[in-house]
Amino acid sequence: MQVTLKILRFDPAKDKKPRWETYQVEAEPTDRVLDLLHKVKWYQDGSLAFRRSCGHGICGSDAMLINGKNRLACKTLVKDLGSVITVEPIRGLPVEKDLIVDMEPFFAAYRAVKPYLINDEPPPQRERLQSPEERARFDQGTKCILCASCTTSCPVFWVNGTYIGPAAIVQAHRFIFDSRDRGKRERFKALGSGSGVWRCRTAYNCTEACPREIPVTQLIEEVKRAILFDSF
Amino acid sequence: MDPLKEPVPVMPTAHYAMGGIPTTLWGQVIKDEKNTVVPGLYAAGEAACVSLHGANRLGTNSLGDLVVFGRRAGIHAARFARDADYHELTEEHLGESRERIERIKNSTGKEKVAALRAELQQSMMDNASVFRTGELLQKQVEILKELMDRYKRISIDDKGDAYNTELVEALELGYLLEVSEALVHSALNRTESRGAHAREDYPERDDENWLKHTLAYKVEDGKVAFRYKPVVLGRFEPKARTY
Amino acid sequence: MAIKSKRYQEARLEASTNLELYWWVFMRVSGVVLVFLLIGHMWMNAVLVDLNSIDYDYVAKRLSQTTWKVYDWLILALALLHGGNGLRYVLDDWVRDPAKRFWTKVVIYSLLAFLFFLGSLSLFNYDYGVN
Ligand SMILES: Cc1cc2nc3c(=O)[nH]c(=O)nc-3n(C[C@H](O)[C@H](O)[C@H](O)COP(=O)(O)OP(=O)(O)OC[C@H]3O[C@@H](n4cnc5c(N)ncnc54)[C@H](O)[C@@H]3O)c2cc1C
Ligand code: HEM
Ligand code: SF4
Ligand code: FES
Numbered sequence: 085m086q087v088t089l090k091i092l093r094f095d096p097a098k099d100k101k102p103r104w105e106t107y108q109v110e111a112e113p114t115d116r117v118l119d120l121l122h123k124v125k126w127y128q129d130g131s132l133a134f135r136r137s138c139g140h141g142i143c144g145s146d147a148m149l150i151n152g153k154n155r156l157a158c159k160t161l162v163k164d165l166g167s168v169i170t171v172e173p174i175r176g177l178p179v180e181k182d183l184i185v186d187m188e189p190f191f192a193a194y195r196a197v198k199p200y201l202i203n204d205e206p207p208p209q210r211e212r213l214q215s216p217e218e219r220a221r222f223d224q225g226t227k228c229i230l231c232a233s234c235t236t237s238c239p240v241f242w243v244n245g246t247y248i249g250p251a252a253i254v255q256a257h258r259f260i261f262d263s264r265d266r267g268k269r270e271r272f273k274a275l276g277s278g279s280g281v282w283r284c285r286t287a288y289n290c291t292e293a294c295p296r297e298i299p300v301t302q303l304i305e306e307v308k309r310a311i312l313f314d315s316f
Numbered sequence: 317m318d319p320l321k322e323p324v325p326v327m328p329t330a331h332y333a334m335g336g337i338p339t340t341l342w343g344q345v346i347k348d349e350k351n352t353v354v355p356g357l358y359a360a361g362e363a364a365c366v367s368l369h370g371a372n373r374l375g376t377n378s379l380g381d382l383v384v385f386g387r388r389a390g391i392h393a394a395r396f397a398r399d400a401d402y403h404e405l406t407e408e409h410l411g412e413s414r415e416r417i418e419r420i421k422n423s424t425g426k427e428k429v430a431a432l433r434a435e436l437q438q439s440m441m442d443n444a445s446v447f448r449t450g451e452l453l454q455k456q457v458e459i460l461k462e463l464m465d466r467y468k469r470i471s472i473d474d475k476g477d478a479y480n481t482e483l484v485e486a487l488e489l490g491y492l493l494e495v496s497e498a499l500v501h502s503a504l505n506r507t508e509s510r511g512a513h514a515r516e517d518y519p520e521r522d523d524e525n526w527l528k529h530t531l532a533y534k535v536e537d538g539k540v541a542f543r544y545k546p547v548v549l550g551r552f553e554p555k556a557r558t559y
Numbered sequence: 560m561a562i563k564s565k566r567y568q569e570a571r572l573e574a575s576t577n578l579e580l581y582w583w584v585f586m587r588v589s590g591v592v593l594v595f596l597l598i599g600h601m602w603m604n605a606v607l608v609d610l611n612s613i614d615y616d617y618v619a620k621r622l623s624q625t626t627w628k629v630y631d632w633l634i635l636a637l638a639l640l641h642g643g644n645g646l647r648y649v650l651d652d653w654v655r656d657p658a659k660r661f662w663t664k665v666v667i668y669s670l671l672a673f674l675f676f677l678g679s680l681s682l683f684n685y686d687y688g689v690n
Contacts, residue, residue: 095476095478096478097476097477097478114317114325122430125430125481125482126428126429126430126431127428127430129473130429130472130473130474130482131473131474131476131482133474133479133480133481133482134481180478180479181478181479182479184479
């Protein structure tokens with residue numbers, strides 16, 4: 085089938101503002117949007133810039149705004165979109181070139197919640213054991229691939245970038261609810277501040293955007309509750 | 317798609333590359349069979365070859381390798397950096413890299429990176445993948461020569477400096493060609509089957525002649541020289557994998 | 560507050576108070592309290608008596624009692640605080656320009672303070688001519 089691909093492009097060396105560019109691409113209904121972008125880049129216009137690596141939904145590098153929704157280009161099929169497809173960079177982060185955005189603010193928020201195991205107690209003789217139930221408690225957060233689909237679909241994040249964002253909270257959740265971790269107080273400092281979880285207005289955009297089907301809003305609410313019960 | 321009506325498209329992909337940049341147990345790159353270290357150059361991970369995996373890496377062992385030898389390489393590199401003097405970075409050092417980039421940016425040739433890469437991938441899959449024969453490998457040697465020649469005539473649309481992913485792909489194609497060349501020539505040279513290297517014309521393992529590491533050196537396009545390093549056998553004898 | 564921190568130490572410095580948590584709790588508690596206060600308010604003014612028969616005398620009589628003064632003042636204070644903080648949320652979420660956001664807040668907060676002052680004044684400073 086013939087697909088009309090509209091891409092919002094921006095070249096920092098030439099453009100003052102992003103501009104729409106339209107391409108006609110021959111595609112199979114089972115092609116992914118990533119395949120279409122490759123067809124353009126490899127055979128029509130080599131200057132098109134976008135990130136991708138694994139090609140099968142595990143590295144999280146190709147989140148884009150496709151037909152108005154944040155999705156991974158490598159997991160979105162043409163037949164689910166129709167013959168006119170628009171692709172824009174994810175919102176709320178500075179655009180570097182075409183579909184590539186500066187992820188640094190996103191990763192700064194990620195680092196701020198200390199996304200690693202904190203436990204200063206002397207290590208036991210062998211592993212720190214955990215029951216299957218304790219492991220299941222934080223399972224959902226472990227599926228996150230840091231694609232930023234959630235954070236960049238959040239209206240609160242768009243406005244002035246002062247919100248730590250759903251992805252960082254999901255990552256914090258993964259450790260706060262880990263029975264081996266002792267660092268929740270340190271994380272609560274970043275999460276409880278004016279830029280933390282209390283900015284969440286439960287718009288549910290994040291949950292809809294997550295390609296890993298993580299119930300993001302629910303995890304955010306669980307973190308809110310954890311801070312609440314820790315403070316009173 | 318509906319698997320009841322249409323066949324499911326299935327294709328093998330590369331899972332791991334055995335071999336790589338030879339290193340010591342501390343991640344220092346070595347350049348010959350006498351284990352001569354290249355000072356200040358380190359390699360770790362899949363790109364490196366500490367000679368942990370033999371001719372066929374077993375499942376899960378890559379990440380073990382990464383964690384253990386990545387740490388060791390890091391520790392050693394930090395120690396090295398503390399004592400080493402900085403060298404002046406002159407035009408002489410930068411020249412070659414700069415020239416590589418400028419050559420690609422300014423070229424007006426007709427060859428397309430994506431088309432060449434697709435040909436490289438397809439021919440490597442056909443002639444140098446799981447089951448190999450001398451005939452097919454020899455054919456691939458010739459194909460690589462031709463591809464390397466055409467690679468000199470590639471050109472790109474994007475002449476910019478910001479996020480020039482087209483330039484990166486073009487540079488990477490050059491490296492892919494070089495790695496393919498090392499692989500194909502070594503595979504043709506090794507007249508036995510061992511681990512993941514399966515020659516249909518030499519189906520047996522030949523410890524008498526081939527219980528040794530191959531070091532491949534590029535002489536010029538299409539010409540690869542070999543040196544050999546003995547295998548350090550520890551507790552385990554090489555054995556056929558019978559399961 | 561903006562996320563500026565690139566390091567954990569900076570993040571720790573940036574994160575300071577529990578203020579936002581208290582506001583979050585307040586919104587929920589005051590919301591629930593307001594439900595009952597307003598039900599009571601409507602019960603007084605629309606169910607017990609016919610809405611159309613409410614006149615100055617009826618209101619004046621009610622407001623001459625301290626209990627009702629405090630009751631109405633609670634509605635006034637909670638509604639203004641709850642509504643005001645709710646508006647602050649809305650402004651923080653939707654007004655992008657920091658300068659505009661600041662001045663909108665100045666105007667809104669002044670208006671709220673004025674309403675609160677006026678309301679309190681009329682509740683407590685008159686005896687409504689009833690003894
Ligand atoms: C599908 C699949 C499943 C696997 N499953 C397992 C498993 O279950 N267990 C196991 O042990 N192993 C597994 N492996 C193998 C293992 O995952 C890899 O060997 C390992 O991840 C390699 O890690 P690395 O850090 O060495 O290299 P990589 O993870 O490949 O990292 C290389 C990095 O270098 C960057 N890079 C490349 N070029 C440049 C450049 N010019 N400048 C700057 N940066 C550059 C790349 O962007 C990349 O980030 C699997 C591999 C695959 C493909
Ligand atoms: C009937 C009783 C009420 C209840 C149960 C209630 C409950 C709440 C709660 C829980 C919130 C917080 C929402 C959040 O954090 O995302 C809220 C927000 C808000 N409330 Fe109320 N409220 C009530 C009455 C009022 C009244 C009387 C006003 C106006 C004076 C008001 C104005 C607001 C505003 C403007 C917001 C912010 C909206 C937003 O965040 O998008 N509420 N309310
Ligand atoms: S929570 Fe989901 S949408 Fe958000 S970064 Fe992780 S994988 Fe992406
Ligand atoms: S390319 Fe890795 S997630 Fe899409």
